[in-house]
Amino acid sequence: MIISISISDAVIHEAKKRGLPIEEFVGQLIDRGMESTTSAPALLKAIERIRRLRSMSIEPAQDGSSQNAS
Numbered sequence: 001m002i003i004s005i006s007i008s009d010a011v012i013h014e015a016k017k018r019g020l021p022i023e024e025f026v027g028q029l030i031d032r033g034m035e036s037t038t039s040a041p042a043l044l045k046a047i048e049r050i051r052r053l054r055s056m057s058i059e060p061a062q063d064g065s066s067q068n069a070s
Helices: 009-017 020-039 040-057
Strands: none
Touching: 009 020
């Protein structure tokens, strides 16, 4: 699979500092991230909860008042 992403200059600099091709360095970062989440079920649950909360977020009222006011 090929995925195109934009990466920061800091990531490019770190890859060069380690003597790694950028693709390999980014791949290692992704792998480490996946390993850390699969080894921590509580973290996976927290991430999923954050995603659900974000998808359910309520936009502020246009007049600036709270929509939850009674």
